[in-house]
Amino acid sequence: MSFAGTGFYLWAGTLACRMDRDIPSTFEERDWARDVTGEPVRFAVIGLGWFGPDVAIPAIAESDYCETTVCVSGDKAKAERVAEENDAEHGLTYDEYADGEAVDAYDAVYIVTPNALHLPHVETAAEYDKDVLCEKPLEATAERAKQIVEICEEAGVDLMTAYRMHTTRSVRYVRDLVADGVIGDPVHTRGAFSYNLVAAGESMDQWRLDPDLAGGGPLMDLGVYPLNTSRFVLDADPTAVHASTVEGPPGFDGLEEYCAFTMEFGDGPVASCDTGYQVAGDNYFEVGGTHGRIRIDGPYNVDADRKITVRAEGEEVVAEPDEPSEMVEEFDYFATALLSDMEIGPDGEHGAFDVEITEAIYESAETGERVDLS
Secondary structure, three states: OEEOOOOHHHHHHHHHHHHOOOOOOOOOOOOOOOOOOOOOEEEEEEOOOOHHHHHHHHHHHHOOOEEEEEEEEOOHHHHHHHHHHOOOOEEEEHHHHHOOOOHHHOOEEEEOOOHHHHHHHHHHHHHOOOEEEEEOOOOOOHHHHHHHHHHHHHHOOOEEEEOHHHOOHHHHHHHHHHHOOOOOOEEEEEEEEEOOOOOOOOOOOOHHHOHHHHOOOHHHHHHHHHHHHHHHHHOOOOOEEEEEEEEOOHHHOOOEEEEEEEEEOOOOOEEEEEEEOOOOOEEEEEEEEOOEEEEEEOOOOOOOOOEEEEEEOOEEEEEOEEOOOHHHHHHHHHHHHHHOOOOOOOEHHHHHHHHHHHHHHHHHHHHOOOEEOO
16 A cells, blocks of 8 residues: 555654554555455446446456446336446346346346345345345345345345445554554544535435435435444444434425434444535544544545544654555455455444444434433
């Protein structure tokens, strides 16, 4: 991993020297890499909104161990067009996918549809013995998310929740620094991911503002990023939450426009996070400890320029990582797990618990009470 303008080893060595503590040297190119054998994993990409064709499929094309062979949409013409543009063998409708058409042309599915449509597409994948990479949140409700986990377990197919932060090298490195004690014992995390959907002039007629499809407002779309990054960096699960929300305008159909929440991690750290659809954009993650703090600016936008600031023992080091696409890393991480003995980190149970947490956050916001997580 290189850092623009400074050089990674110079940065790490300087930090180690100034702070009189070791810096992990294991964060290399793909610290999760394994010996991989076999043919590339052939993907059916299910859901062809902007993210599928514009982000996911190009990332698959750039990856080492994956290829797109099937494109699936509710619109047959669109599916065929996207397939042709990307040299995929088949363009299918959702019904054709469910009926098993072209089932021998793919090994795994990547599901990037609205949240409440994940479950039926996973059911189809499991029926045909296909492994599943499913976008976050895993589903619109905790009950449906648990069904996804159970279905995949019963079918014996692998399931990964597509948290690209788990494969983003800057975030993985910060996690290593925290685990190595560079900032002492973790005390808290802070994170925010917001977007002013209204000021951007976006239509109110979209699935993210449909309670039945989204399962919630910005918490389900954006807030799960700092929520899950807190879990990942701390390597811990919250035990209780407390939250408040602000209801959105009529076009939000009863969904919140803003959500602030805290998560307690037993007797340990506390996470403070917020998210919104009608607030100036915010995008950062910070973890504070007994001897210092680490902050990442811009961690959540796809392939954004990120800045890492480490403060400890009265010293500060700032780096701007020049890192590869986390979407490429995500697909190759998943493929590596399928093609080797590597266990998947953000598996289905991990993703399902996040949906449980969001439901507890909404409950707390409604009642004004602290909610324990079972």
